[in-house]
Amino acid sequence: xxxxxxxxxxxxxxxxxxxxxxxxxxxxxxxxxxxxxxxxxxxxxxxxxxxxxxxxxxxxxxxxxxxxxxxxxxxxxxxxxxxxxxxxxxxxxxxxxxxxxxxxxxxxxxxxxxxxxxxxxxxxxxxxxxxxxxxxxxxxxxxxxxxxxxxxxxxxxxxxxxxxxxxxxxxxxxxxxxxxxxxxxxxxxxxxxxxxxxxxxxxxxxxxxxxxxxxxxxxxxxxxxxxxxxxxxxxxxxxxxxxxxxxxxxxxxxxxxxxxxxxxxxxxxxxxxxxxxxxxxxxxxxxxxxxxxxxxxxxxxxxxxxxxxxxxxxxxxxxxxxxxxxxxxxxxxxxxxxxxxxxxxxxxxxxxxxxxxxxxxxxxxxxxxxxxxxxxxxxxxxxxxxxxxxxxxxxxxxxxxxxxxxxxxxxxxxxxxxxxxxxxxxxxxxxxxxxxxxxxxxxxxxxxxxxxxxxxxxxxxxxxxxxxxxxxxxxxxxxxxxxxxxxxxxxxxxxxxxxxxxxxxxxxxxxxxxxxxxxxxxxxxxxxxxxxxxxx
Amino acid sequence: xxxxxxxxxxxxxxxxxxxxxxxxxxxxxxxxxxxxxxxxxxxxxxxxxxxxxxxxxxxxxxxxxxxxxxxxxxxxxxxxxxxxxxxxxxxxxxxxxxxxxxxxxxxxxxxxxxxxxxxxxxxxxxxxxxxxxxxxxxxxxxxxxxxxxxxxxxxxxxxxxxxxxxxxxxxxxxxxxxxxxxxxxxxxxxxxxxxxxxxxxxxxxxxxxxxxxxxxxxxxxxxxxxxxxxxxxxxxxxxxxxxxxxxxxxxxxxxxxxxxxxxxxxxxxxxxxxxxxxxxxxxxxxxxxxxxxxxxxxxxxxxxxxxxxxxxxxxxxxxxxxxxxxxxxxxxxxxxxxxxxxxxxxxxxxxxxxxxxxxxxxxxxxxxxxxxxxxxxxxxxxxxxxx
Numbered sequence: 009x010x011x012x013x014x015x016x017x018x019x020x021x022x023x024x025x026x027x028x029x030x031x032x033x034x035x036x037x038x039x040x041x042x043x044x045x046x047x048x049x050x051x052x053x054x055x056x057x058x059x060x061x062x063x064x065x066x067x068x069x070x071x072x073x074x075x076x077x078x079x080x081x082x083x084x085x086x087x088x089x090x091x092x093x094x095x096x097x098x099x100x101x102x103x104x105x106x107x108x109x110x111x112x113x114x115x116x117x118x119x120x121x122x123x124x125x126x127x128x129x130x131x132x133x134x135x136x137x138x139x140x141x142x143x144x145x146x147x148x149x150x151x152x153x154x155x156x157x158x159x160x161x162x163x164x165x166x167x168x169x170x171x172x173x174x175x176x177x178x179x180x181x182x183x184x185x186x187x188x189x190x191x192x193x194x195x196x197x198x199x200x201x202x203x204x205x206x207x208x209x210x211x212x213x214x215x216x217x218x219x220x221x222x223x224x225x226x227x228x229x230x231x232x233x234x235x236x237x238x239x240x241x242x243x244x245x246x247x248x249x250x251x252x253x254x255x256x257x258x259x260x261x262x263x264x265x266x267x268x269x270x271x272x273x274x275x276x277x278x279x280x281x282x283x284x285x286x287x288x289x290x291x292x293x294x295x296x297x298x299x300x301x302x303x304x305x306x307x308x309x310x311x312x313x314x315x316x317x318x319x320x321x322x323x324x325x326x327x328x329x330x331x332x333x334x335x336x337x338x339x340x341x342x343x344x345x346x347x348x349x350x351x352x353x354x355x356x357x358x359x360x361x362x363x364x365x366x367x368x369x370x371x372x373x374x375x376x377x378x379x380x381x382x383x384x385x386x387x388x389x390x391x392x393x394x395x396x397x398x399x400x401x402x403x404x405x406x407x408x409x410x411x412x413x414x415x416x417x418x419x420x421x422x423x424x425x426x427x428x429x430x431x432x433x434x435x436x437x438x439x440x441x442x443x444x445x446x447x448x449x450x451x452x453x454x455x456x457x458x459x460x461x462x463x464x465x466x467x468x469x470x471x472x473x474x475x476x477x478x479x480x481x482x483x484x485x486x487x488x489x490x491x492x493x494x495x496x497x498x499x500x501x502x503x504x505x506x507x508x509x510x511x512x513x514x515x516x517x518x519x520x521x522x523x524x525x526x527x528x529x530x531x532x533x534x535x536x537x538x539x540x541x542x543x544x
Numbered sequence: 545x546x547x548x549x550x551x552x553x554x555x556x557x558x559x560x561x562x563x564x565x566x567x568x569x570x571x572x573x574x575x576x577x578x579x580x581x582x583x584x585x586x587x588x589x590x591x592x593x594x595x596x597x598x599x600x601x602x603x604x605x606x607x608x609x610x611x612x613x614x615x616x617x618x619x620x621x622x623x624x625x626x627x628x629x630x631x632x633x634x635x636x637x638x639x640x641x642x643x644x645x646x647x648x649x650x651x652x653x654x655x656x657x658x659x660x661x662x663x664x665x666x667x668x669x670x671x672x673x674x675x676x677x678x679x680x681x682x683x684x685x686x687x688x689x690x691x692x693x694x695x696x697x698x699x700x701x702x703x704x705x706x707x708x709x710x711x712x713x714x715x716x717x718x719x720x721x722x723x724x725x726x727x728x729x730x731x732x733x734x735x736x737x738x739x740x741x742x743x744x745x746x747x748x749x750x751x752x753x754x755x756x757x758x759x760x761x762x763x764x765x766x767x768x769x770x771x772x773x774x775x776x777x778x779x780x781x782x783x784x785x786x787x788x789x790x791x792x793x794x795x796x797x798x799x800x801x802x803x804x805x806x807x808x809x810x811x812x813x814x815x816x817x818x819x820x821x822x823x824x825x826x827x828x829x830x831x832x833x834x835x836x837x838x839x840x841x842x843x844x845x846x847x848x849x850x851x852x853x854x855x856x857x858x859x860x861x862x863x864x865x866x867x868x869x870x871x872x873x874x875x876x877x878x879x880x881x882x883x884x885x886x887x888x889x890x891x892x893x894x895x896x897x898x899x900x901x902x903x904x905x906x907x908x909x910x911x912x913x914x915x916x917x918x919x920x921x922x923x924x925x926x927x928x929x930x931x
Contacts, residue, residue: 077716078708085784085855152857158781164758165741165783169681169887171858253759254884259742260757294624296634324744324779325755326736326762329666333659340651344644351643354615359631361624372619376612383604390654392661393597395753396582399744399779460580465748467779470787472706474718476579 032534040135043127044534045112046430051134052109053423057502059101059141060416064492066094071488074481077473087471088156089148095159099277100184101141103411106419107280108133108191111219114426115195117525117532118213120204120541125197133190140183147173147180158469160270163251163262167243178241185230192226195219204524206543210301213523217304218283221311225272225279228315232269236262260325267318275314278410279307281378281418282349285371287523288425289353292368293360294520299352306345306352313342323394332391339389343382350379365518366440370421373448374414381409384459399469402462408455420447420498427502428517432531433510439501446494453487583748586768586795590751592661600654607650665751668763671733675724679736679743679756679778680889682785682846686724689735693808696894697722698842699788706788718775723792727801728768736762739889744780747793753779768795783887784858785846815896822898822921829905829918836906839899844907847887852911859887863911872917875904876927892928897921 032038042048069090073081082090112130116123124130148154152171155161166174199220203212212220239262242248249255251262282303290297297303319327319335327335353375362368384406388394397403428434457480462468466477473481504510516526524543528536584594622628674689687694700719704710713719726732736745738756746753750766768774778789796804827835841850844862848854852863862868867875879900882890891900901919908917 077712079706080708084787085858088781088784088786150857152855156784162742162781165781168885169741169783173857253757258760260755260760293622293630295630295632298634299640300634302635302640324753325757326760329663332662332666336658336662337655340655343651344647347647348640348644350611354611354618355636355639356634357615357618358622359618359628359633360622361628361630362619362622363624364619372615375615379608379611383608387597387600387604390596390600390658392593392658392665392751393582393600395665396593396597396748396751398753463582464579465583465776467746467777467787469781470777472717472787475712475714475716480579 041131043123043131045116045124045127045130046532046534048124048130048134049109049111049113050430052105052112055134055137056102056106056109056419057499059097059105061495061499062145063094063097063102064495066090066097067488068492070094071485073471074473075485076482077475077478079472082471084471085153085156088158088469089154091469092155092158092161093144093148096144096155096181097141098411099159099273100181100188101137103277103415103419104188105137107219107222107277107415108188110215110280110284110419110422110426111191111195113430114525115198115216115219116202117528117536118216118523119199119202119207120524120537120543121198121202122535122538122540124194125202126194129190130194133187133194136183137187140180140187143176143183144180147176150176160266161237161240162266163240163243163259166240167251170244174244175241178237181237182234185234188226189230192223192230195223196227204537204540204543210304211543213283214286214297214300214303214307215280215283218279218286218307221307222276222279225276225311225314229269229272229276232265233273236265236269239265260322263322263325264319267321268315270321271318272311272314274407274410275310277415278378279311281374281415282307284418284422284425285353285374286349288367288371288421289356289375291425291518291520291522292363292365292371293357294362295356295360297352298355298358299348302348303352306348309345310342313338313345317342320389320391320394323391324398336389336391340386343386343389346382350375350382361520363519365424366435366437366444367421367425367518369444370417370424373444374417374421377409377413377417377452381406381414384409397462399467400462401458401466401468404468405455405458405462408458412455413451423502425518426525427505428513429525429530429532431505431508431510432512432529433505433508434513435505435510436501439497439504443494443497443501446497447491450487450490450494454484454491455487457484457487585749585751586770586772586774587750587766588769589661589665589766590749592664593751596657596661599657603650603654668733668765670731671765672730673727674733674735675726677724677734677736677745677756678739679745679782679789680739681741681783681887682778682789684720684724684743684745684789684791685739685894688805691805691809692812693805695722697724697792699790701788715775717788718777718790718792720790720792723773723794725794725796725801725804726766726768727798728771728795729798731765731767733763733765736764740887741782742780743778743782743789745776745791746779747774747776747791749774749776750793755780771795771797771800784855819897819921823925824922826920827898827902829909832902832905832918833909835899835902836904837910839895839903840906840910843891843895844903852907852913862907863913868907868913869915872904872908872919873927875908876900876919876924879904880924880928897924897928900924 039047039051069082073087112124150173152173154173155177157166157170199216239250243250243252249257251257251259286297286303317335317339319331320339323332388397388403388406424435424440461477461480464476466473513530515529517530524541582594582597584591676687676689678685684697686697697720700721701717702710705712705716736754736756737760738758740758743756744753745756752764752766754762754764772795774793776791778786847859848862852861854861878888880890880892882888898921901921901924904919905917908915
């Protein structure tokens, strides 16, 4: 890459300048045309953060409406658009791009590669994303509003009974899917071909392992999602009857297809988180990760099992009892490899030498709160009780524990962990403490009482509710506003870090940090590992 | 400072568990509608489900206490600030096998009672009474098999309560005009389906939640022990008014139930005779408009809106529409039979001929649609019977 630049523009770069390969293009074109994995990683991360704030603003609308019973702020139709687009943005716009951003930044540095294997495709896979979300968001301003059928877009609510904006929804999901698949291909090709000499499979950092497995999941299921939205499109606009019983179709088949994508998707959003936590916990325990091999096998087991549990989202659709049993037992099995992971983290901490810098604080919060979400997941697996939990706030509590205090907290842990490496400066530790404690208290105020209202019988996706749910909903909304505001502290901290304010850090940054990314200078130069390192 | 932070950290992490443990106290009031926990409900099955739920809950709490206990102990004992030196171990085959096998055994312990309850819940055989439950946007329809009784059940909460103009009643959003009535002590089978999108029929006190899928029929059952009023809601997102689609079931002693059923059959018979009489009568414009406005607000306004303007792009306007101004047979036809492939339902079986005549007259004369057209029951009857 840099060699080509040198030949084509000999005047632009001083030949004797030893750091010439670190010349960084300026202006907007740097970002538009970049093929640099660090630039693209930064773009992904900023995009994800902006989407997190946009999706969060929609959650604020939802919580404002649910602050008290009755209709105050929005109409039910708009409320449904908010729940739908909030879900789509958080899943496809915030969590997944954030993980892809981290993969871009870190995988080449962790395996000793100069860049991602397919840098131009890397550029493309990012730059189609803003378009996809512009399409999705613009549909909110259409006559009749945006998609209002939930992020799960069950037919026939999303076909015969949906608004005209469904076409835009389908198109934007297609683009998101293409972006994810390209990102996944890039990760796989990079890891297979560009590991430094000596970086054998079982020496790879766990973040690389979990992302490799995630990438295979993405390639397996994103086409299924594309198929589902395409069938929705043709059912709505071109007279097919995939999901319409009157034409020989079956609305429940939609759910089978959707959840065959949807359940592996859940692990797409959590396996990289497992990888992050497995990097952070050993560093701040100053002790090697316990059970490295079993971590790798557990990740693989979770990924394989994720393909045979999808119908646990559908226990109330009326399945034969033997199918309900199969999906109940298969789902329960997932808790075994997941448990192994949690036990390994705890065993890593055991008899370590622990310190509690911000990445570790978020990692510990992750372990506790994700485990709570995992345990409520185990309860949800039990079919006869799931009949009571299904489609109530108990489910909302469950998946927000695994996605917000799970996936999102792991992303924040990752940002705190690697930000000094990216900028060369320590972040503002006072702001970080404020961010952590405000987030921790408010997120539990936000999501924990949802267990109670769910058990007491409040269905999800309703704009108004019976009076016995009023007290808890008020507290949930207060927690929601507080959690939303807390993220502005994080925004301030990240902006400060990007302006390169703060104390300079060493290349290792953290006392216990080990791995190739900690051997290059801080901030990480624009190009790294042009000559591959040798891993002993 | 660091010490204080650690203390606060511990307190904050324990907070969820203090909240969780308050669940246990809520247990004492279970059976009543607890605001914290699942209900024991009114049937043997719902009691079993509740027990299963509590078993799972306690196992999960025990696992959490154990795992987090070890972790917090380690966070206290093995702090660097306390001078802890890291140990060197990073694997232990025996331990790793143990914590793979033990959870597996716990799972088997959970799976056995769960499977037993599940099999009992799915056994819909040998029912004493069968009710067909049909969901549609946004109401339930109940039809008693082998009896001549069927009716719609609509939300009875006033619009003004939802819009915060009136105070909200005790059963806000959980009240209907005509509840489903079933006998106690009898096995009642529900055949559940839908006319449009997917709904889900849920009564928490029976532990019955089953999706209503258009074009397919699901089965479920209950056997209620105690007479009473049991309230639930639609549990599957079904469009705009998903939150306004409650389920109310009244369980009566069998003798009372039989009396109620006979009375309903008599009322249904009378209504049919009344309908025949009306065919030869004409109603005045005032009467039609008054009745029509009532029917419109109860049945049509949810989509076409009280001002007749609909929701642009979702539900069409009636105000100034070609159909409401000109095409009268088409107008009667669409109200009677609905329009395939859209949200417009067939109201022929929901409304009486008189109601349909009144509401069409209203739609053709309200909001500036001043056609002067009057529609009588016999006009509707003519379209309904194809002449």
